[in-house]
Amino acid sequence: xxxxxxxxxxxxxxxxxxxxxxxxxxxxxxxxxxxxxxxxxxxxxxxxxxxxxxxxxxxxxxxxxxxxxxxxxxxxxxxxxxxxxxxxxxxxxxxxxxxxxxxxxxxxxxxxxxxxxxxxxxxxxxxxxxxxxxxxxxxxxxxxxxxxxxxxxxxxxxxxxxxxxxxxxxxxxxxxxxxxxxxxxxxxxxxxxxxxxxxxxxxxxxxxxxxxxxxxxx
Amino acid sequence: xxxxxxxxxxxxxxxxxxxxxxxxxxxxxxxxxxxxxxxxxxxxxxxxxxxxxxxxxxxxxxxxxxxxxxxxxxxxxxxxxxxxxxxxxxxxxxxxxxxxxxxxxxxxxxxxxxxxxxxxxxxxxxxxxxxxxxxxxxxxxxxxxxxxxxxxxxxxxxxxxxxxxxxxxxxxxxxxxxxxxxxxxxxxxxxxxxxxxxxxxxxxxxxxxxxxxxxxxxxxxxxxxxxxxxxxxxxxxxxxxxxxxxxxxxxxxxxxxxxxxxxxxxxxxxxxxxxxxxxxxxxxxxxxxxxxxxxxxxxxxxxxxxxxxxxxxxxxxxxxxxxxxxxxxxxxxxxxxxxxxxxxxxxxxxxxxxxxxxxxxxxxxxxxxxxxxxxxxxxxxxxxxxxxxxxxxxxxxxxxxxxxxxxxxxxxxxxxxxxxxxxxxxxxxxxxxxxxxxxxxxxxxxxxxxxxxxxxx
Numbered sequence: 001x002x003x004x005x006x007x008x009x010x011x012x013x014x015x016x017x018x019x020x021x022x023x024x025x026x027x028x029x030x031x032x033x034x035x036x037x038x039x040x041x042x043x044x045x046x047x048x049x050x051x052x053x054x055x056x057x058x059x060x061x062x063x064x065x066x067x068x069x070x071x072x073x074x075x076x077x078x079x080x081x082x083x084x085x086x087x088x089x090x091x092x093x094x095x096x097x098x099x100x101x102x103x104x105x106x107x108x109x110x111x112x113x114x115x116x117x118x119x120x121x122x123x124x125x126x127x128x129x130x131x132x133x134x135x136x137x138x139x140x141x142x143x144x145x146x147x148x149x150x151x152x153x154x155x156x157x158x159x160x161x162x163x164x165x166x167x168x169x170x171x172x173x174x175x176x177x178x179x180x181x182x183x184x185x186x187x188x189x190x191x192x193x194x195x196x197x198x199x200x201x202x203x204x205x206x207x208x209x210x211x212x213x214x215x216x217x218x
Numbered sequence: 219x220x221x222x223x224x225x226x227x228x229x230x231x232x233x234x235x236x237x238x239x240x241x242x243x244x245x246x247x248x249x250x251x252x253x254x255x256x257x258x259x260x261x262x263x264x265x266x267x268x269x270x271x272x273x274x275x276x277x278x279x280x281x282x283x284x285x286x287x288x289x290x291x292x293x294x295x296x297x298x299x300x301x302x303x304x305x306x307x308x309x310x311x312x313x314x315x316x317x318x319x320x321x322x323x324x325x326x327x328x329x330x331x332x333x334x335x336x337x338x339x340x341x342x343x344x345x346x347x348x349x350x351x352x353x354x355x356x357x358x359x360x361x362x363x364x365x366x367x368x369x370x371x372x373x374x375x376x377x378x379x380x381x382x383x384x385x386x387x388x389x390x391x392x393x394x395x396x397x398x399x400x401x402x403x404x405x406x407x408x409x410x411x412x413x414x415x416x417x418x419x420x421x422x423x424x425x426x427x428x429x430x431x432x433x434x435x436x437x438x439x440x441x442x443x444x445x446x447x448x449x450x451x452x453x454x455x456x457x458x459x460x461x462x463x464x465x466x467x468x469x470x471x472x473x474x475x476x477x478x479x480x481x482x483x484x485x486x487x488x489x490x491x492x493x494x495x496x497x498x499x500x501x502x503x504x505x506x507x508x509x510x511x512x513x514x515x516x517x518x519x520x521x522x523x524x525x526x527x528x529x530x531x532x533x534x535x536x537x538x539x540x541x542x543x544x545x546x547x548x549x550x551x552x553x554x555x556x557x558x559x560x561x562x563x564x565x566x567x568x569x570x571x572x573x574x575x576x577x578x579x580x581x582x583x584x585x586x587x588x589x590x591x592x593x594x595x596x597x598x599x600x601x602x603x604x605x606x607x608x609x610x611x612x613x614x615x616x617x618x619x620x621x622x623x624x625x626x627x628x629x630x631x632x633x634x635x636x637x638x639x640x641x642x643x644x645x646x647x648x649x650x651x652x653x654x655x656x657x658x659x660x661x662x663x664x665x666x667x668x669x670x671x672x673x674x675x
Contacts, residue, residue: 092316092331093304096350119403133316135331150313152362166314168306168356168367170348172403194348196306196356196365198314 001106003137009084009145014077014104018069026077026104028061035073041066046111053113057128060102064111077104079141086146086200087139088164094133097140097164099126106136119173125162125191140164144204151195159189160205168197299376303328303368305336319368321380326357328366336364340381345388347374347396355389433539438483441539442503449489449505456493459510459667464490467660468508471523471653472530478596480534480589492667496611498522500529502538513664515614516607519653524594524604531589537582587634591641600650605638 001022004015016024018038031040042063044051051062067075079085088095090109096116105111112131121127132138142163149155151169165171172192193199301319305328317328317336325339338359346356354369355377374393378386459465465488472486486504494511501507506529508522516522532538578586587604594601612631 089312090316091310091312091314093314094316118407165350167350167369168304168348168354168365169350170352170354171350172399196358196362 003087003139005085005087005139010082012079012083012085012141014085014087014139016067016075016077016104018067018073018075020070020072021068023066023068023107024075024077024104025064025066025107025109027079027102028063028065030077030079030103031065031067032076032078034067034075035069037071037073038067038069038075041068046113050113053128054111054130057099057113057126060100060130066107077139079103081141081143081206083141083143083202083204084146085139085141086148086164087137089137090132090135092133092135094131094167095138095164096167097130097132097138098162099128099130101140101142101163102130102132103139103141105132105138108134108136109138110134120171125159140200142200142202143206143209144202146200146202148198148200150198151193153195155193155195155199157191157193157199157201158205159191160207161201161203162191162193162199163202164200165193166197166199168195169199170194299372301368301370301373301376303366303370303373305330306365306367307336308363309334309336317366319366319373321376323380326366326377336366338364338366340384343381343385343388345377345385345392347389347392352396352400355392433536436539438481438503441533441536442485444539444542445501445503445505445533448501449507454489454491454493454507455495456491456509459490459492459664461490461663461667463663464510464513464660464667467519467655467657468506468522468526470655471519471526472506474597474599474653475523475527475530475593478593479530480593484534486530486533494668496614498525498529500526500533502533502536502542504530504533506530506533510664510668514661514668515610517610518603519655519657519660520600520603521607521610523599523653524590524601524607527593527597527599528586528590528604531586531593532578532582535582535585535589537578537586540582541578583634584637587638588641591638591645595642595645595648598648598651599653601642601645602639605635605642608635608638 001019001024002017003024005012006015007013013032018024028042034040042065045054045060045062045064054060055062085103096114102111110133112133114129114131116125116127116129118127120129140163146163156174159173170193172194173189174192175189299321303317303319304315305317306314310330315330315332317330320327320329322337325337325341326343327335327337329335338357342360343357344360344362346358348354348356349367349369351369353371353374354367355374356365356367357377358365374389378389468488468490472488476484476486484504486500486506489505489507490513491507491509493509495509496511496515498506498508498512506526508526512522512525516525590604591601594604608631612635
């Protein structure tokens with residue numbers, strides 16, 4: 001299966017060329033357009049309970065669509081907000097995605113929902129996180145650009161900017177600086193991540209957008 | 219003294235623990251069984267570090283002893299366990315892969331999906347603990363280019379066993395670090411939670427009592443503006459009555475009560491509205507609305523005056539503003555700080571309507587009853603008419619009031635009648651003069667209005 005991310009970084013979308021026998025699983029509503037020869041099959045995302053949990057806590061939809069074809073065809077997948085997309089190749093390893101980040105994956109990839117904990121909630125990353133594991137490609141999206149960093153040691157990320165990280169990454173919530181600078185620098189709480197491992201960050205945050213919009217309303 | 223293992227000829231040792239002599243160092247959990255006869259048999263500790271057990275033994279005795287690895291079985295089990303984990307290495311495409319981890323005699327071995335195997339000997343293994351759940355064990359080689367990790371709960375224990383205790387110290391240190399970190403995290407969490415709780419509780423009471431204090435320090439113009447804004451956007455439930463006789467009668471009651479108001483500077487503005495509701499209300503700042511239903515329901519003008527006195531008390535005691543400011547809460551405090559009072563008034567008017575639906579609190583009703591009685595008494599109107607009017611309401615609607623918001627949120631009539639009567643009895647004696655209003659005429663005019671309105675409908 002050939003897949004390419006186009007229109008990077010602002011309005012990224014995945015252009016997929018399906019051959020007979022290929023399958024791609026995508027978040028419900030991710031399909032922007034497709035050849036008429038492509039067939040879509042809708043399933044609960046990992047079963048009814050998982051599906052509902054994913055909808056309620058994972059920021060994802062209850063259903064996933066599986067696209068396949070008998071004769072070959074094209075498919076474009078997208079995400080609802082402007083921003084970049086990233087493809088990662090899983091080789092038996094695991095990756096955690098923030099709620100709402102998942103876009104599509106190959107059939108060998110397992111989607112699960114994991115409890116992220118109160119501290120991730122405080123870091124505004126959601127109480128739950130999506131766990132992708134197995135073998136195959138996974139596509140996820142972010143608001144703004146995506147940049148990755150290989151970490152060995154400690155690294156500081158502002159809350160709301162962490163999109164994906166490996167399970168080897170330890171996460172602690174901390175103040176950006178002292179009590180005073182934490183409250184008045186506009187940074188407040190930050191996420192302190194500990195390696196070894198890789199993290200993916202987004203260059204914009206939804207909280208930032210919401211705060212900015214709020215300030216300009218009325 | 220040299221390492222006793224060098225002179226130790228027992229084959230058993232090599233069979234069970236094919237680890238080489240270095241396995242002796244710091245190894246725990248062995249006991250010796252010695253085949254020496256009678257009084258020669260040495261007393262030996264059942265467990266302990268092997269070298270410590272060996273050292274005091276005479277050389278001749280050592281040869282007659284059989285060493286049994288009592289946790290040799292645990293060690294053997296650890297050898298064969300598989301754990302799922304992963305590998306970080308530059309040799310892998312993308313630098314990472316999931317892996318099956320096996321603890322061998324020599325070290326930690328990880329097999330990645332493509333079949334390749336990565337090994338780190340125990341002696342080179344640098345142990346770290348961390349990861350997303352704080353219990354992932356990392357085994358890294360000395361130059362940190364290869365990392366094997368696993369977050370299986372049993373992994374640390376098995377690793378300690380399989381490495382014959384050589385990693386105990388590192389594992390212990392790493393665990394200690396993680397625990398102290400998580401303890402600190404928990405402490406910070408608990409302290410922050412407590413601080414938030416204190417802020418919420420303190421904020422609630424601060425707003426509740428602070429609002430009351432703040433409200434009474436605000437100028438009356440705020441009440442007036444709030445009342446006017448609320449009145450203009452309010453659904454009154456009927457057309458306004460302009461009949462001179464009716465309006466003049468109400469005006470007369472208000473005029474007589476007004477000098478007795480708890481605070482000066484209130485301009486009471488009267489609106490009579492045609493509706494069957496047995497009701498009247500007073501908005502903040504003194505906008506009084508009387509329904510024709512109240513006029514036709516009351517036996518005499520004093521009873522209407524009693525209701526108006528009660529409602530005026532809500533305004534003069536600034537209950538509306540109290541309720542509103544409580545609902546506005548922190549937002550109001552913030553807006554006041556910023557100084558955006560136009561938004562506050564508009565928001566306040568919105569919230570006041572909600573507050574009207576939710577009505578006044580029971581304490582406020584009681585306060586308004588008492589203040590109303592005081593005003594009536596001071597104005598020379600018989601305050602017992604209030605209790606009498608409540609009796610009428612009780613008769614009409616019973617004590618399970620559901621018909622009107624005003625009634626349903628008022629305290630139970632029987633209680634109120636009792637408390638009002640008690641208040642009246644406590645007042646000094648005074649001659650009351652009934653209001654000089656031709657009540658028959660006012661009532662008939664009000665009925666006329668009701669008929670026309672009905673006809674219109």
